[in-house]
Amino acid sequence: MRLIVPLCSAALLIGCTQQSHETQYQAKFDEQLFRQDFKTLASDEFEGRAPTTHGEKLTIDYLSNAFAQIGFAPAANGSYLQKVPMVSFTPSEDQQVTLAGLPLQYRKDVVLTSRHDVPEVAIENAPLVFVGYGINAPEYDWNDYQGLDMKGKIAVILVNDPGFAAPDSGKFGGKAMTYYGRWSYKYEEASRQGALGAIIIHDTAPASYPWSVVENSWTGPMQELADNGADYRIAVEGWMTKDAAEQVFKASGLDLQAASERAVHGPIQLPLEQTAAIHFNNHAEYADSYNVVATLKGTDAAAEQILLTSHWDHIGKDDSLDGDQIFNGAMDNAAGVSGLLALARQMVAAQKAGQPLKRSITIVVTTGEEQGLLGSRYYAAHPLYPLQDTVAVFNMDTTNVFGRTKDYTIIGKGQSELELYLEKAAGEMQRTATAEAHPESGGYFRSDHFSFAKYGVPAVFAGGGSEPVDQATADYREKMEQLGQGCYHNTCDEYHEEWNLAGTFEDLTVYFNAIRQLGNSQDRPGYYPGSEFYQLRPATGIKLK
Structure with missing residues (x-):
């Protein structure tokens, strides 16, 4: 397919647009400014941007100053900062974990934490129960906990959901992960079931990431919202490697592979007839983190909001490492934040050019995404603008540095009418909107837009593609x-x-044009039938010209 839009130049002003009308404002993204933001946020000076650290202070100051210079107004009572009360739980490195009589090594075999303000976790003789995928989903006629008393017991759980292992079975979402496959859901459900603890068995393919990601993300301080009502939550949660799990099952006289295959075909409850002993010290520390929130007020429908979200945080630094100790988080997510700043500059430029939007645009740069979407969860529960007046959420998590593509990826495609605006904007650039190549990774449930979807606000996460425009781009991408x-x-x-x-600027152009069309519309998109969120805000039958 030949792309008829002019190629983005290497000059400072990058004009990457297709316009439906001659008078439509054309975005001109400044590559020099974008790289400056990108490079600064991902620098060693910002120390990996962990919440409640010096790196956070540098980050939120940088963003506040940027929005002030761009011309977006502070949204939180005269401030750009929305306080997000947090508590950090730091488990000791000296974890003593014995499952089924087998001592497991911290980091190598298992990582555990507790989201309770207790100085010590001390568990003895806790029965281990394999509960398959740990799912209670009435709409799928599935309950791995049916009739099971989990009090005082530790749930051992498979990662993902049954659809991954049997994509042609019609179970759950098939290859595409449902929310029931997410680790966050599994711990929440084990808590609702009254379990003492829950340990997920890591497996690279269904998890969509290797054990090193678990080790890096689940060691050191673990943050949670200070007002999340964690008293009900399980006392201990974490992961163990598949190799360790195989040994635990073998010590129980069972075979993990056989048990896993049974779990695919229906709910399963399998007592391992073995116990767990878990001991580690735990330190809780309370501190405030901050979302950075900035608004560009609309005209005729200023009370109606379109939110643009991206998380500023990453996982900080680890002083115990040899060599490089900083998790700079360039792609995850200095890239996305730089994209929001670029969009903000163009929104203001369009307004100054005499083309303001009727609806208001509010940018929410969130904290604590890496710890479980904390900042977006907090905003959704404590919105600065009512959620009933929030028309849509466009999220950016990373960006496309792999070159221009013929296609345009919408994560979780088929969720809501909001996608229509992206499909149209991409089509005007001769790009085809497609679903992600690996829906089994559960991307729709892994970033900040999901916090709003749970309240029924149409939310989308899109960008990039898998089909390079030519062979040279394909070689560069590789x-x-x-x-x-x-x-x-x-x-x-x-x-x-x-x-x-x-490719970054072409993707930003799709977002820019889609946001502008929705921003000047009276449409209120909703979720399609079949979406988990349809009942919260149903589709209204939008047809775009």
Whole structure:
């Protein structure tokens, strides 16, 4: 397919647009400013941008100053900062964990934490129960906990959901992960069932990431919202490797593979007839973190909000590491935040050019996404603008540094009418909107837009593609993918000057044009039948010209 939009130039002003009307404002993204934001936020100076650290202070100051310079107004009672009360739980490195009589090594075999303000976790003789995928889903006629008393017991749980292992079975979402496959749901459900603890068995394919991601993300301080009512939550939660799980099952006279296959075909409750002994010290520390929230007021429908979200946080630094100790989080997510700043500049430029939007645009740069969508969860529960007046959420988590593509990826495609605006904007650039290549990773449930979807606000997460525009781009893409291999949640996620940002600016143009069309519309998108969120805000039958 030939792309008829002019190629993005290497000059400072990048005009990457297709316009439906001659008078439509054309976005002109400034590559120099974008790289400056990107490079600064991902620098060693910002120390991996962990919440409640010096890195946070540098980050929120940088963003507040940027929005003031751009011309977005502070949204939180005259401030750009929305306070998010947090508590950090730090389990000791000296974890003594014995499952089925087998001593497991912290980090190598198992990582555990507790989201309770207790100085010590001390568990003895807690029965281990394999509960398959740990799912209670009435709409799928599935309950792994049916009739089971979990009091004082530790649930052992498979990652993902049954659809991953049997994509053609019609169970759950097939290959596409449902929310029931997310680790956050599994701990929440084990808590609702009254369990003492829950340990997920890691497996790289269904988890969509290697054990190193678990180790890096689940050690050191673990944050939670200070007002999340954690008293009901399980006393201990975490992960163990598949190899460790196989040994535990073997010590119980069972076979993990056989038990896992049974779990695919229906709910399962399998007491391992073995117990757990878990001991580690735990330290709780309370501190405030902050979302950065900025608004560009609309005209005729200023009370109606379109939110743009992206998380500023990453996982900080680890002083125990040899060599590089900083998790810079360039792609995750200095990239997305830089994209929001670029969009903000163009929104203001369009307004100054005499083309303001009727609806208001509010940018929410969130904290604590890496710890469980904390900042977006807090905003959704304590919105600065009512959620009933929030028309839509456009989320950015990473950006496309792999070159221009013929397609345009919408994560979780088929959820809501909000996607229609992206499909149209992409089509005007001769790009085809497609679903993600790996829906089994559960991308729709893994970033900040999901916090709003749970309240019924149509929310979308999109960008990039899998089909390069030509062979040269395909070769470049392969080189960049090799460069970034293994860097997700690792210290090598750093900024690279050689990144070609042409694809980034084309993606930003899709968002810009979609947001502008919705911003001047009276439409209120809703969720399609079949979506988990349909009953909260149903689709209204929107048809775009």
